[in-house]
Amino acid sequence: DSGVTQTPKHLITATGQRVTLRCSPRSGDLSVYWYQQSLDQGLQFLIQYYNGEERAKGNILERFSAQQFPDLHSELNLSSLELGDSALYFCASSVEGTGANVLTFGAGSRLTVL
Amino acid sequence: GQQVMQIPQYQHVQEGEDFTTYCNSSTTLSNIQWYKQRPGGHPVFLIQLVKSGEVKKQKRLTFQFGEAKKNSSLHITATQTTDVGTYFCVRGTGNQFYFGTGTSLTVIP
Numbered sequence: 001d002s003g004v005t006q007t008p009k010h011l012i013t014a015t016g017q018r019v020t021l022r023c024s025p026r027s028g029d030l031s032v033y034w035y036q037q038s039l040d041q042g043l044q045f046l047i048q049y050y051n052g053e054e055r056a057k058g059n060i061l062e063r064f065s066a067q068q069f070p071d072l073h074s075e076l077n078l079s080s081l082e083l084g085d086s087a088l089y090f091c092a093s094s095v096e097g098t099g100a101n102v103l104t105f106g107a108g109s110r111l112t113v114l
Numbered sequence: 115g116q117q118v119m120q121i122p123q124y125q126h127v128q129e130g131e132d133f134t135t136y137c138n139s140s141t142t143l144s145n146i147q148w149y150k151q152r153p154g155g156h157p158v159f160l161i162q163l164v165k166s167g168e169v170k171k172q173k174r175l176t177f178q179f180g181e182a183k184k185n186s187s188l189h190i191t192a193t194q195t196t197d198v199g200t201y202f203c204v205r206g207t208g209n210q211f212y213f214g215t216g217t218s219l220t221v222i223p
Contacts, residue, residue: 043213105156
């Protein structure tokens with residue numbers, strides 16, 4: 001157990017729908033990162049939050065949004081889902097929000113869009 | 115761009131053989147990290163290199179950071195079936211971590 005909790009583990013939905021993925025960072029970590037990993041693909045950085053504030057944006061689609069709440073948990077909202085959004089979504093946390101820190105990953109949420 | 119390139123993309127080795135994956139960047143790296151993702155698992159941090167020419171060892175794994183801080187390598191001596199997985203180098207810069215393309219290692223018993 002890495003200390004980073006992601007729910008749900010698996011999610012199956014239809015095109016056009018909206019889903020919310022949830023992440024609780026490791027205790028003491030202030031920064032949360034979201035990554036997307038498609039089949040046989042690398043990890044694409046989506047967005048980062050630090051202590052409730054958005055810090056950096058990567059290749060995140062306009063249909064996707066995220067936020068980090070005062071208790072530091074984060075949610076990734078995916079709307080108007082398309083078949084191509086099927087992927088493994090990872091949340092990672094770190095103590096600080098800098099690139100010199102170490103990322104601790106959750107087990108991921110596997111999204112299947114039918 | 116921001117991504118670091120890794121070669122090879124796939125590597126199949128016989129158990130007991132050595133394995134090396136290379137990571138290359140077009141720009142100077144402030145640091146480089148390595149992560150391992152087992153099949154069906156999540157990435158797990160292995161090590162961070164910061165200094166030019168740095169070499170670090172973890173049992174059968176040897177990590178190197180190039181003198182110009184533009185490349186890095188991971189070498190595994192005498193692979194075992196437990197080494198199976200995808201190895202990513204990660205560029206850490208500012209607030210972001212950019213994962214390399216990854217090298218998927220298969221070890222044939």
